[in-house]
Amino acid sequence: MVHGLELGLGCFLWLLICCKVAAQTDTQPRIINGSVARVEETRHLVSIRLRKHDNNFGSGHICGGALIAANKVLTAAHCLYNNGRKRYRRPSELIVVMGTLNRYEHPNGTIVSEVSSMAYMNTFSPDSMRDDVGVLFLRKGLIRPNPFSVAPIQLARQVTPAGRVCQVAGWGRTEQSTLSNILMTANVSTIREQTCRSIYKSGLLPGMMCAGRLQGGTDSCQGDSGGPLVHEGRVIGVVSWGYGCAEPGLPGVYVDVQYYQQWIDERSGVARSRTSPGLGLSFSLLLGLLTFTATIQYSCRYKR
Ligand code: 4AZ
Numbered sequence: 001m002v003h004g005l006e007l008g009l010g011c012f013l014w015l016l017i018c019c020k021v022a023a024q025t026d027t028q029p030r031i032i033n034g035s036v037a038r039v040e041e042t043r044h045l046v047s048i049r050l051r052k053h054d055n056n057f058g059s060g061h062i063c064g065g066a067l068i069a070a071n072k073v074l075t076a077a078h079c080l081y082n083n084g085r086k087r088y089r090r091p092s093e094l095i096v097v098m099g100t101l102n103r104y105e106h107p108n109g110t111i112v113s114e115v116s117s118m119a120y121m122n123t124f125s126p127d128s129m130r131d132d133v134g135v136l137f138l139r140k141g142l143i144r145p146n147p148f149s150v151a152p153i154q155l156a157r158q159v160t161p162a163g164r165v166c167q168v169a170g171w172g173r174t175e176q177s178t179l180s181n182i183l184m185t186a187n188v189s190t191i192r193e194q195t196c197r198s199i200y201k202s203g204l205l206p207g208m209m210c211a212g213r214l215q216g217g218t219d220s221c222q223g224d225s226g227g228p229l230v231h232e233g234r235v236i237g238v239v240s241w242g243y244g245c246a247e248p249g250l251p252g253v254y255v256d257v258q259y260y261q262q263w264i265d266e267r268s269g270v271a272r273s274r275t276s277p278g279l280g281l282s283f284s285l286l287l288g289l290l291t292f293t294a295t296i297q298y299s300c301r302y303k304r
Pocket of ligand 1: 222246253
């Protein structure tokens with residue numbers, strides 16, 4: 001009897017939870033309302049993948065990125081961070097694919113590269129999304145220019161005013177599915193800082209900007225993260241976060257590339273210690289000398 005009651009109550013609760021989850025997924029808005037990207041406008045788009053999940057080519061996609069030099073990719077720091085394990089991923093865990101619109105296909109001209117090193121702002125916070133910017137350096141970048149399917153894009157060097165139409169692209173969530181097989185693109189507008197602040201309040205930190213459509217319906221979404229926001233053929237932002245996707249009054253939040261321009265420009269893929277061999281060598285010599293002196297002193301004392 002008690003068991004029957006418990007079972008009944010359990011089923012009821014289970015049903016309640018299932019209905020709630022179903023309702024949430026049903027109403028979840030979803031590059032949402034985009035169109036299929038054309039190669040000419042997205043030659044800089046890369047797919048960042050987890051190597052161990054990409055056995056079925058395309059299935060390891062986690063984030064987008066933008067090729068900004070022959071072997072340098074701009075992305076979001078949160079794409080390089082494993083939130084479950086509370087640590088950054090190692091370069092060897094990632095691969096970068098460029099030159100294919102369909103993430104499952106590998107046509108001629110597709111480049112699949114390992115990552116030789118990465119950089120992220122060490123002030124990045126997964127809780128506040130502060131300083132959500134990172135770069136990857138590719139082992140096999142653009143060896144020779146392949147303007148047909150892969151080409152780097154430049155960073156914007158000027159502030160983009162509010163109300164400008166931009167393009168955001170990615171393989172992220174669509175109205176129909178959790179990830180898109182085909183690269184999608186959508187037009188969104190830059191939004192006034194004051195408007196963005198009145199929406200996201202203290203969540204809007206320096207280096208963040210809003211873009212989207214205040215009426216809702218069109219937006220970037222999960223899986224588009226790290227991808228570029230492009231205005232007049234230059235990168236002005238990086239997909240970072242938002243409250244849901246495409247909700248009215250809740251535009252997407254992007255990394256303001258202008259704000260981080262110097263940091264991005266200064267990353268070169270060469271470890272800092274290697275850029276100053278003089279200092280490193282002097283330090284090792286000094287350490288060696290000190291150890292040597294200490295050993296001699298110690299052995300002298302011991303002999304006495
Ligand atoms: C995400 O979770 C995410 N609507 C990306 C973009 C947006 C929201 C969430 C913007 O990766």
